[in-house]
Amino acid sequence: MRREHTGDLAELYALGALSEIERRAVEAHLSECADCAREVALAERDVALIASLETRHDAPPELAARIDGLFRANRPNRMIPAALAAVLILGLLPSVYLWPENRRMHDAMVAQNAAMDRLASGSHRTVGFRSEGAPLGAEVMYPPDGSWYVVVVRNATKALQVAWMHDGERTMLGNAVPRGNVAMLYLPKSHRMDRLALMDGDRVVAEAELPWQRTPPDRPTVRSE
Amino acid sequence: MDVHSHEEHGDEALAAAFAAHDPWAFGEAYRRNASLLYSVAHNVLSNPEDAKDCVADALARLWRSSRPYSAARGNLRNFLVVCVRNEAISRRRRHVRRTRVEERLAGMALDRDEHATNDPIERDVVRRAIFALPPEQRMPIALAYYSGKTHTEIAAELHEPLGTIKSRIKLGLRKLAASLQSLAERGSEPR
Numbered sequence: 001m002r003r004e005h006t007g008d009l010a011e012l013y014a015l016g017a018l019s020e021i022e023r024r025a026v027e028a029h030l031s032e033c034a035d036c037a038r039e040v041a042l043a044e045r046d047v048a049l050i051a052s053l054e055t056r057h058d059a060p061p062e063l064a065a066r067i068d069g070l071f072r073a074n075r076p077n078r079m080i081p082a083a084l085a086a087v088l089i090l091g092l093l094p095s096v097y098l099w100p101e102n103r104r105m106h107d108a109m110v111a112q113n114a115a116m117d118r119l120a121s122g123s124h125r126t127v128g129f130r131s132e133g134a135p136l137g138a139e140v141m142y143p144p145d146g147s148w149y150v151v152v153v154r155n156a157t158k159a160l161q162v163a164w165m166h167d168g169e170r171t172m173l174g175n176a177v178p179r180g181n182v183a184m185l186y187l188p189k190s191h192r193m194d195r196l197a198l199m200d201g202d203r204v205v206a207e208a209e210l211p212w213q214r215t216p217p218d219r220p221t222v223r224s225e
Numbered sequence: 226m227d228v229h230s231h232e233e234h235g236d237e238a239l240a241a242a243f244a245a246h247d248p249w250a251f252g253e254a255y256r257r258n259a260s261l262l263y264s265v266a267h268n269v270l271s272n273p274e275d276a277k278d279c280v281a282d283a284l285a286r287l288w289r290s291s292r293p294y295s296a297a298r299g300n301l302r303n304f305l306v307v308c309v310r311n312e313a314i315s316r317r318r319r320h321v322r323r324t325r326v327e328e329r330l331a332g333m334a335l336d337r338d339e340h341a342t343n344d345p346i347e348r349d350v351v352r353r354a355i356f357a358l359p360p361e362q363r364m365p366i367a368l369a370y371y372s373g374k375t376h377t378e379i380a381a382e383l384h385e386p387l388g389t390i391k392s393r394i395k396l397g398l399r400k401l402a403a404s405l406q407s408l409a410e411r412g413s414e415p416r
Contacts, residue, residue: 048306
């Protein structure tokens with residue numbers, strides 16, 4: 001796109017009808033090409049006109065202060081050393097006592113967000129865990145190359161361990177810890193595994209067999225339950 | 226240059242300062258268009274908190290860009306409206322994708338109307354104008370403007386070639402803007 005002109009993408013850009021990748025490519029090109037920038041400006045004028053005739057809402061006053069704060073960082077501020085000292089005394093020192101718990105919560109939220117992004121962005125299989133042949137309400141999701149896994153247990157009342165069952169052995173992968181009534185374990189970097197188990201201590205609660213045949217292109221997600 | 230003297234600058238001076246990446250111009254550009262930019266985000270996202278985050282993120286992204294705006298882009302207000310609107314559409318797409326996944330995990334049905342356009346009476350002006358477009362342009366424009374779909378998704382949904390959809394959106398947008406122009410000039414702007 002940097003070398004190609006935007007052509008008939010100008011209106012699509014202004015309307016927001018391009019994908020993220022296309023939009024960023026157009027923006028990169030517009031910063032270098034005045035002709036295309038003028039073309040897009042015409043489409044932006046039309047879209048801005050339409051948008052300006054839609055429902056108006058009063059901007060919240062606190063938003064102006066927040067936006068001013070974004071650009072105030074560039075200005076010299078003699079109060080910064082004093083403000084830093086206040087942050088240390090009032091904020092940082094007490095937080096030392098809460099650090100381990102905060103860190104666990106933070107890590108869990110980061111892992112859950114990362115798992116959601118993975119599941120939302122690409123094709124993946126979904127396979128249910130089964131307990132003595134019956135579905136358990138637990139699933140494992142994984143991409144065709146087996147590079148990551150998300151294990152989800154619904155209506156979980158306690159943490160369960162997730163194990164990789166292979167060659168007559170079990171390798172413990174981690175704990176699916178409940179948050180609300182759903183427990184989740186995200187394994188961001190992994191390899192192909194054929195069989196997973198949910199464990200409660202030494203007891204196998206349920207198992208999932210993971211098939212690896214190619215996903216049909218018109219059915220990106222397969223449910224085996 | 227203090228804050229009060231900035232208010233005396235015209236739109237062209239503000240645009241030049243914005244293009245030069247002058248910090249005061251970013252804050253001033255928001256203040257002059259606060260209601261419009263917030264409304265654009267709110268009308269796409271239907272949520273005040275998301276709308277606030279969206280406007281702030283859009284301006285922060287421009288601030289981080291090395292050369293986000295130039296005089297060739299024309300009117301700064303139009304440029305900002307499209308930037309905020311594109312940011313809002315991106316957030317909405319991400320939200321819809323995540324909601325689908327999260328609700329599937331929770332075993333719940335997805336309410337596909339969760340982002341249905343709000344306040345149908347107020348938005349009737351634009352809706353009527355879209356409805357007045359020729360049928361072949363009406364659906365692509367409506368899908369692009371209200372649903373946040375990409376042109377590829379629109380072509381697939383309407384079973385039309387991509388090139389056809391592109392040209393219909395181009396023609397439809399020009400017609401829509403022309404039909405709304407007179408309305409805007411009659412005093413709907415600024416509100």
